Amino acid sequence: MKSLQRILASRPLRYPQxxxxxxxxxxDASKTIIExxxxxxxxxxxxxLVFGQSFTDHMVEIEWDAKKGWAAPRISPYKNLSLDPAxxxxxxxxxxxxxxxxxxxxxxxIRTFRSDKNMLRMNQSAERIALPNFDGEELMKVIDKFxxxxxxxxxxxxxxxxxxxxxxxxxxxxxxxxxxDKALIFVIASPVGPxxxxxxxxxxxxxxDYAVRAWPGGVGNKKLGANYAPCIQPQTQAASRGYQQNLWxxxxxxxxTEVGTMNAFFVFQNEDGKKELATAPLDGTILEGVTRDSVxxxxxxxxxxxxxxxxxxxFTIGEVKERxxxxxxxxxxxxxxxxxxxxxxxxxxxxxxxxxxxxAGNSGELTAQVAEWIRQIQYGETSxxxxxxxxx
Amino acid sequence: MKSLQRILASRPLRYPQxxxxxxxxxxDASKTIIExxxxxxxxxxxxxLVFGQSFTDHMVEIEWDAKKGWAAPRISPYKNLSLDPAxxxxxxxxxxxxxxxxxxxxxxxIRTFRSDKNMLRMNQSAERIALPNFDGEELMKVIDKFxxxxxxxxxxxxxxxxxxxxxxxxxxxxxxxxxxDKALIFVIASPVGPxxxxxxxxxxxxxxDYAVRAWPGGVGNKKLGANYAPCIQPQTQAASRGYQQNLWxxxxxxxxTEVGTMNAFFVFQNEDGKKELATAPLDGTILEGVTRDSVxxxxxxxxxxxxxxxxxxxFTIGEVKERxxxxxxxxxxxxxxxxxxxxxxxxxxxxxxxxxxxxAGNSGELTAQVAEWIRQIQYGETSxxxxxxxxx
Numbered sequence: 067m068k069s070l071q072r073i074l075a076s077r078p079l080r081y082p083q084x085x086x087x088x089x090x091x092x093x094d095a096s097k098t099i100i101e102x103x104x105x106x107x108x109x110x111x112x113x114x115l116v117f118g119q120s121f122t123d124h125m126v127e128i129e130w131d132a133k134k135g136w137a138a139p140r141i142s143p144y145k146n147l148s149l150d151p152a153x154x155x156x157x158x159x160x161x162x163x164x165x166x167x168x169x170x171x172x173x174x175x176i177r178t179f180r181s182d183k184n185m186l187r188m189n190q191s192a193e194r195i196a197l198p199n200f201d202g203e204e205l206m207k208v209i210d211k212f213x214x215x216x217x218x219x220x221x222x223x224x225x226x227x228x229x230x231x232x233x234x235x236x237x238x239x240x241x242x243x244x245x246x247d248k249a250l251i252f253v254i255a256s257p258v259g260p261x262x263x264x265x266x267x268x269x270x271x272x273x274x275d276y277a278v279r280a281w282p283g284g285v286g287n288k289k290l291g292a293n294y295a296p297c298i299q300p301q302t303q304a305a306s307r308g309y310q311q312n313l314w315x316x317x318x319x320x321x322x323t324e325v326g327t328m329n330a331f332f333v334f335q336n337e338d339g340k341k342e343l344a345t346a347p348l349d350g351t352i353l354e355g356v357t358r359d360s361v362x363x364x365x366x367x368x369x370x371x372x373x374x375x376x377x378x379x380x381f382t383i384g385e386v387k388e389r390x391x392x393x394x395x396x397x398x399x400x401x402x403x404x405x406x407x408x409x410x411x412x413x414x415x416x417x418x419x420x421x422x423x424x425x426a427g428n429s430g431e432l433t434a435q436v437a438e439w440i441r442q443i444q445y446g447e448t449s450x451x452x453x454x455x456x457x458x
Numbered sequence: 459m460k461s462l463q464r465i466l467a468s469r470p471l472r473y474p475q476x477x478x479x480x481x482x483x484x485x486d487a488s489k490t491i492i493e494x495x496x497x498x499x500x501x502x503x504x505x506x507l508v509f510g511q512s513f514t515d516h517m518v519e520i521e522w523d524a525k526k527g528w529a530a531p532r533i534s535p536y537k538n539l540s541l542d543p544a545x546x547x548x549x550x551x552x553x554x555x556x557x558x559x560x561x562x563x564x565x566x567x568i569r570t571f572r573s574d575k576n577m578l579r580m581n582q583s584a585e586r587i588a589l590p591n592f593d594g595e596e597l598m599k600v601i602d603k604f605x606x607x608x609x610x611x612x613x614x615x616x617x618x619x620x621x622x623x624x625x626x627x628x629x630x631x632x633x634x635x636x637x638x639d640k641a642l643i644f645v646i647a648s649p650v651g652p653x654x655x656x657x658x659x660x661x662x663x664x665x666x667d668y669a670v671r672a673w674p675g676g677v678g679n680k681k682l683g684a685n686y687a688p689c690i691q692p693q694t695q696a697a698s699r700g701y702q703q704n705l706w707x708x709x710x711x712x713x714x715t716e717v718g719t720m721n722a723f724f725v726f727q728n729e730d731g732k733k734e735l736a737t738a739p740l741d742g743t744i745l746e747g748v749t750r751d752s753v754x755x756x757x758x759x760x761x762x763x764x765x766x767x768x769x770x771x772x773f774t775i776g777e778v779k780e781r782x783x784x785x786x787x788x789x790x791x792x793x794x795x796x797x798x799x800x801x802x803x804x805x806x807x808x809x810x811x812x813x814x815x816x817x818a819g820n821s822g823e824l825t826a827q828v829a830e831w832i833r834q835i836q837y838g839e840t841s842x843x844x845x846x847x848x849x850x
Contacts, residue, residue: 125543147541149538151538152646156625157623158687159687161687195688196691241648254543281676290687291551292685293684295550296677302588327635
């Protein structure tokens with residue numbers, strides 16, 4: 067495996083010139099055409115919100131054509147897509163998405179969290195599967211207009227937000243396997259509460275090695291539809307044994323990668339007295355999570371350096387088990403946009419459970435602290451760098 | 459890697475009970491509803507056919523619902539699909555397909571080739587991504603009706619056929635990642651000539667290790683959309699260096715797996731005087747091709763056992779290069795439904811070409827022989843087992 071990784075490092079995928087620099091029409095938010103709905107959708111009460119089940123009045127659509135570039139963005143009433151059955155999105159997996167959330171602050175502003183990271187990743191996902199690039203700031207300006215129009219759908223209160231789903235699909239028609247010459251960006255939005263029905267309560271994970279989510283030279287670090295459907299059958303099996311999600315392992319060593327819907331963080335007590343916050347490194351087999359990056363930046367800045375080590379490193383399920391047995395496993399949590407920060411209280415492995423302490427009741431102490439740090443920035447209570455953007 | 463493969467072998471994915479046995483409505487061809495077109499599409503001349511670009515008058519649609527089972531099949535005019543933008547096929551890669559061809563024989567019968575294998579594989583693909591199972595013979599009966607209705611679109615002559623594309627997509631609406639509760643099978647059909655614009659002429663492949671098509675524990679042996687989009691960028695790179703397709707390698711050893719659109723066969727001259735026909739084994743990282751299986755069966759039955767060894771074994775690009783240097787590489791070809799049998803005349807590897815002999819002019823001698831064996835069965839000139847089915 068190391069040798070393969072050397073090959074990959076020495077010969078990375080080379081992408082064609084970014085296509086929005088090619089002289090074709092660029093994605094331009096100032097051209098946005100808005101068609102308002104004449105039949106508004108009723109807003110659901112907060113206690114009836116189910117993740118990704120109800121949507122707002124409108125949606126964004128932006129078409130791309132290899133000969134013309136990006137068409138004028140349209141914001142129009144939420145409606146079905148009408149596509150030829152030979153459209154490549156149905157056959158060859160030409161689809162990618164992003165997930166980000168819009169929050170209502172105490173002044174009624176609508177805020178998004180580090181959306182520049184989502185736009186960058188969306189472009190990286192597109193490049194990997196030969197879909198077109200675009201100017202991320204322009205798409206965010208279109209999304210801002212959409213948010214202002216549908217702001218009444220953003221629920222108020224901690225844990226509540228409007229989940230935004232920017233999606234890109236290949237829309238060329240034809241069964242030959244090749245580079246798409248047509249594509250569509252669409253954005254829909256769903257008012258949501260906590261992702262897990264358990265709320266901010268711990269989840270149980272099953273460490274999984276019999277199926278493999280991602281591998282070097284593959285696409286596990288991109289947000290492609292291709293990475294999700296293959297994980298459902300193992301998720302169903304884990305659920306049948308009482309676990310909500312899989313903790314995906316890699317290789318015969320059993321390296322911990324991620325949870326599929328979240329990156330994974332572990333806190334260990336070291337023998338020198340320091341604590342370590344550890345997560346898997348960005349080696350191509352895990353999604354480069356925005357929440358992951360936020361946790362790492364905040365931890366590095368706010369945790370005392372003489373008490374904490376913040377590590378992006380490879381570690382195995384064997385190490386977690388061994389450290390737990392020695393009383394050195396302090397806590398663990400998942401981090402992702404949908405679930406934000408989600409405490410973990412046990413990990414199934416080879417038919418046994420590794421118990422994970424939850425010292426603060428529903429979570430470990432750092433888990434609760436990190437969740438609160440991020441919440442304050444997301445809801446505009448604390449200003450931090452350029453991480454929160456107000457839609458105008 | 460061996461250790462990982464042992465893990466996989468000892469703990470295979472377990473699937474839920476096949477759902478068409480569960481008491482819900484089964485896929486039932488006798489319930490098929492046919493709505494004929496009132497605006498027939500003009501048939502293109504054979505020399506204007508491009509693979510997968512034009513379609514027939516009608517299409518098949520069969521809806522599935524977790525609470526009801528399979529609805530009555532419908533054959534109706536070819537038309538767009540209308541789907542909510544939150545449909546899971548656009549987000550999480552819930553899509554799979556099959557490819558098979560219908561041939562017109564000299565009596566005007568429409569014949570399909572080993573369609574039972576396609577139906578079996580389609581069910582296996584569905585199980586792997588938690589889409590529903592169905593009775594494959596019933597779907598073939600529906601397809602037979604479709605073929606009889608649109609038989610005027612089946613072009614005559616060697617190399618010409620009607621390419622059938624049975625497809626299944628997840629049609630649940632909602633952004634939570636979970637098991638689909640709605641699905642749709644649709645079948646469309648495209649009149650086609652030879653897959654490569656070069657016809658029965660050799661193709662050049664680039665051996666590729668910097669990107670990896672499939673992995674043990676992944677889904678590379680299933681016919682999922684997820685396996686295709688990630689291969690386009692490396693294909694574009696190979697094309698920029700003058701190669702039509704990638705020859706996908708695996709692992710630091712450089713094991714030859716497949717071509718993405720075809721399985722790969724090599725003929726070696728052994729030092730004991732025998733020839734060997736070799737292809738990669740079904741280890742989970744290659745598609746289990748119907749044409750691959752047909753080549754192996756025919757070769758085992760029809761080639762003299764005292765002159766030939768037929769091998770499903772692991773071999774590396776290094777072995778191919780070494781045997782070529784010794785004059786022991788006799789020929790090579792790809793095998794798949796779209797291209798049928800496609801000769802190979804060179805393989806790029808680390809910036810150099812491995813020349814592959816084409817003793818019979820456009821191909822090696824065995825390549826031409828195998829292509830002709832299969833053609834005779836496909837077009838009903840030779841009867842062989844139950845490999846050819848007449849649509850009635």
